[in-house]
Amino acid sequence: xxxxxxxxxxxxxxxxxxxxxxxxxxxxxxxxxxxxxxxxxxxxxxxxxxxxxxxxxxxxxxxxxxxxxxxxxxxxxxxxxxxxxxxxxxxxxxxxxxxxxxxxxxxxxxxxxxxxxxxxxxxxxxxxxxxxxxxxxxxxxxxxxxxxxxxxxxxxxxxxxxxxxxxxxxxxxxxxxxxxxxxxxxxxx
Amino acid sequence: xxxxxxxxxxxxxxxxxxxxxxxxxxxxxxxxxxxxxxxxxxxxxxxxxxxxxxxxxxxxxxxxxxxxxxxxxxxxxxxxxxxxxxxxxxxxxxxxxxxxxxxxxxxxxxxxxxxxxxxxxxxxxxxxxxxxxxxxxxxxxxxxxxxxxxxxxxxxxxxxxxxxxxxxxxxxxxxxxxxxxxxxxxx
Amino acid sequence: xxxxxxxxxxxxxxxxxxxxxxxxxxxxxxxxxxxxxxxxxxxxxxxxxxxxxxxxxxxxxxxxxxxxxxxxxxxxxxxxxxxxxxxxxxxxxxxxxxxxxxxxxxxxxxxxxxxxxxxxxxxxxxxxxxxxxxxxxxxxxxxxxxxxxxxxxxxxxxxxxxxxxxxxxxxxxxx
Numbered sequence: 001x002x003x004x005x006x007x008x009x010x011x012x013x014x015x016x017x018x019x020x021x022x023x024x025x026x027x028x029x030x031x032x033x034x035x036x037x038x039x040x041x042x043x044x045x046x047x048x049x050x051x052x053x054x055x056x057x058x059x060x061x062x063x064x065x066x067x068x069x070x071x072x073x074x075x076x077x078x079x080x081x082x083x084x085x086x087x088x089x090x091x092x093x094x095x096x097x098x099x100x101x102x103x104x105x106x107x108x109x110x111x112x113x114x115x116x117x118x119x120x121x122x123x124x125x126x127x128x129x130x131x132x133x134x135x136x137x138x139x140x141x142x143x144x145x146x147x148x149x150x151x152x153x154x155x156x157x158x159x160x161x162x163x164x165x166x167x168x169x170x171x172x173x174x175x176x177x178x179x180x181x182x183x184x185x186x187x188x189x
Numbered sequence: 190x191x192x193x194x195x196x197x198x199x200x201x202x203x204x205x206x207x208x209x210x211x212x213x214x215x216x217x218x219x220x221x222x223x224x225x226x227x228x229x230x231x232x233x234x235x236x237x238x239x240x241x242x243x244x245x246x247x248x249x250x251x252x253x254x255x256x257x258x259x260x261x262x263x264x265x266x267x268x269x270x271x272x273x274x275x276x277x278x279x280x281x282x283x284x285x286x287x288x289x290x291x292x293x294x295x296x297x298x299x300x301x302x303x304x305x306x307x308x309x310x311x312x313x314x315x316x317x318x319x320x321x322x323x324x325x326x327x328x329x330x331x332x333x334x335x336x337x338x339x340x341x342x343x344x345x346x347x348x349x350x351x352x353x354x355x356x357x358x359x360x361x362x363x364x365x366x367x368x369x370x371x372x373x374x375x376x
Numbered sequence: 377x378x379x380x381x382x383x384x385x386x387x388x389x390x391x392x393x394x395x396x397x398x399x400x401x402x403x404x405x406x407x408x409x410x411x412x413x414x415x416x417x418x419x420x421x422x423x424x425x426x427x428x429x430x431x432x433x434x435x436x437x438x439x440x441x442x443x444x445x446x447x448x449x450x451x452x453x454x455x456x457x458x459x460x461x462x463x464x465x466x467x468x469x470x471x472x473x474x475x476x477x478x479x480x481x482x483x484x485x486x487x488x489x490x491x492x493x494x495x496x497x498x499x500x501x502x503x504x505x506x507x508x509x510x511x512x513x514x515x516x517x518x519x520x521x522x523x524x525x526x527x528x529x530x531x532x533x534x535x536x537x538x539x540x541x542x543x544x545x546x547x548x549x550x551x
Contacts, residue, residue, distance in 0.1 A: 023343070060319070064327070092237055094273075094312065098255055109279040111255045118312065120236060136317075141278035141306060141328070155256050157273075159237045164341050167256060193415060200422045207429035208463070214432065215456045218449075223441050296444075332444070 027163025030089030034158065034166060037084045044080035044154045044170035046097070048131075053145060053181050062139035070144045071137045072178060074114050078132060078154065080170065083125035085158050092120045094157040095127070097134075099176065101150035103141075112138045114152075145178035152176055222248035222337035227260055227269060228347030233311030234258070234271055241348030244271065246337025252305050253277070253331055258339040259309065264323050269336055272309040272318055278328070279303050296333050305331035383528045391520045392494050394530055395502055399479040399490060402536045406543070408481035408488060414474055418466060425462040428455050476505065488543065504539075508546045516542050 055068040063069040076097070085093050096116035103109030114134040119125055151173040158166040216225045229242040237258075238244070246260055253259055255277050260269050281303055298304065306328035310317040319327065329335065352359040384390045400410050432455045435448070443449055476491030491505040500520040507513045518538050524530055 060316075062327070094237065094256070096256055103278060104280055110277070112276045113255055118236065136275075138276070141280060157256050157258075160342060162343055165258065165339060167254070193412065193419070196419055196423075197415070200419065200426065203426045204422060204463075207426050207459070210433065211429050211456050211459045214452055215460070217443065218453055218456060221443065223443055 023162045026089050027160065030087050030160060031164060031166070033087050034085065039085055039158060039166055040168040041171050042080070042082060042084060042168065043172075044078070044082075044127075046152050046154060046170075046174040047077040047079070049074055049076040049152060049174055049176050051176055051179055053179050055181055056137070056139070061137055067143065069139050070178075070181060071139050072114075072145060073137055074134045074176070075131050076115075076129075076134075076152075076174075078127055078129040080127045080154055081125065082119070082127070082156060083122050085156065085168075086122035086125060089160045089163060091159045091161045092118055093125070094118055094159065096155055096157075097152060098155055099138075099150040099152050101145075101148045101178075108151075110140060112140075114138060147178050147180060150176045150178060220247050220249065220337065222246045224260070224269065224336055227271065227336075228350050229271060230268070230351065231271075231311075233313050234273070235313045237312060238271065238342075239345070241345045241351055243343040243347040244339045245341035245343075247340045248335070248337035250338065252279070253307065253335060253338050259307075260336040260339065261309065261329055261334045262336060263321060264326075264334070270309075270311075270318070270321065271339065272311045272314075274307050275310045275317055276308040278306045280306060307331060307335070380529050380532075383524065383530070385520075385524065385526075385528050388494050388497050388500050388520070391500060391524065392492065392502060395520075395523065395535065396478045396492055398530060398532070398535060399492075399539075402532070402539055403479060403481050403488070403490075405536055406483075406540055408483045411480045411482055411487075414477060414480055418469060418474070421462050421466050421469070425459045425466075428459050428462075431455070486547070490539075504542070506542045506546045508543060511546050514542065514546045 051072055051074045053070050053072050056071045057063045057066050057068060061069060061071050078097070080095075082093060082095065094116065095118075097114045098111055099114060100108045100111045114136065115132065116135055117127075152175075153169050153173045155167065155169040158168075160166075213225075217223055219225075225246050225248075227244050227246065229238045229240055229244060232240060244260070253274055255274050257274050258271065259274055260271050262269050281301060282298065307330075308317055308319070308328055322329070353363065354360075381394065383394045403410070432452060435451065439448065441448075443452075476493045477489055478492050479488075479490040481488050486509050489507040493503050495501065495503065501517050502520055502523065503515065503517045505513050505515050516538075523535055523538070
């Protein structure tokens, strides 16, 4: 029993050491590969964005005390190939469409997510979407968007099997203006 | 001499425990996060995170970005939540002249300072975290509520801690094993 | 120190530990009084660092764990740094001051320092270093088989004899 315990200790410490080295190697090598593939910035095209602004009155859409709150939804086309982001250490890539616009204290002060998608396989990494609808109804911290201009970008988060999480975004952006409330005055949905 | 020997033995054990504690606190100081390493407890971020995964946090950035995965606490609630930032709004709140009661636990905010408000959502949840926030709370505050941003990831290693806290049999089995190994090591 | 312990004859570490632990008794019989300065320094450093860690733990339990509280932040920073500095000192003390020393004692103002070691876990030889006053360090070795009975008990007389012989040899070399 005495020597069996020692052998178990010896083996387990060797296994743990090996596991640590392998993990480090995997994490560092996959980061190097992605770095060489410029994971931080890839081309993508956002096009034909149609936005609709409506008024909502319920808490689930950001309204407080039943006051009208402007909500925005969009439809868009997206062409992107992010297969370069997939290597042996990529567990998933989380892609999301963001809109950045100015606000009260600084420019830019606001950023919202209109749409997102989880991609787990390289085969699914070529995106060719037409008239894709936003995943959420989006509202601002203020009650109105005030028809501000927004920059739409495609961004992504690479989730590894082991190692650092990495982020990137596409080059360029699509300029969108938040439209007036649909139908104006007291139209509620 | 017997007293000294006992002190030495007691000191050795105490030193191991204290060193672990000090290392943890040192890590908290370096990262700026009160809990720099967390174990994933729920499946709300699948398929990215599973229960038992280990996350490494960093909290020294002034602002977090949309798309970042953060760990946050709801005021007064114990359990930290790991979700993704969906929206951010930087605002300068109006100065409220309302007096706060002495018992209010709300943190004091510097007037005129930019606050970053955040809305979060778990990847595996159908809706955002609004129902999780405190009553009347519509956004998280980066400074007050965020424990840290997830920078690094190790799969599954933390499952042992989940077993210890949730499975009573495992806890006693592990304690028994530890006791057995210290007894057998005595030379 | 009452009855002798039975020692596992196949474990070099156990044999050496038993001899080390008998040193005070052996040297007391040779009319030396033990000095605890080295051990006490280590105890002081160790207890101080444990006290700091305990203090920080107590403060956290009582006043919470808010790193944005500047007082707590600097308290924690100071405490953690001091803890690791003290541990660094302990390490350096072990490497450069204590080394192999297992006994420090005095006899009529003559200071004696005895250090012990074994080459590895498979060689059953007790290597001892003797220093009396400011003499050069004298080394001697003795096989454990000469110090222990077949049953695994330390032969106190042989042990004391070994030490006495070496101390007398070294004493002649000191001023």
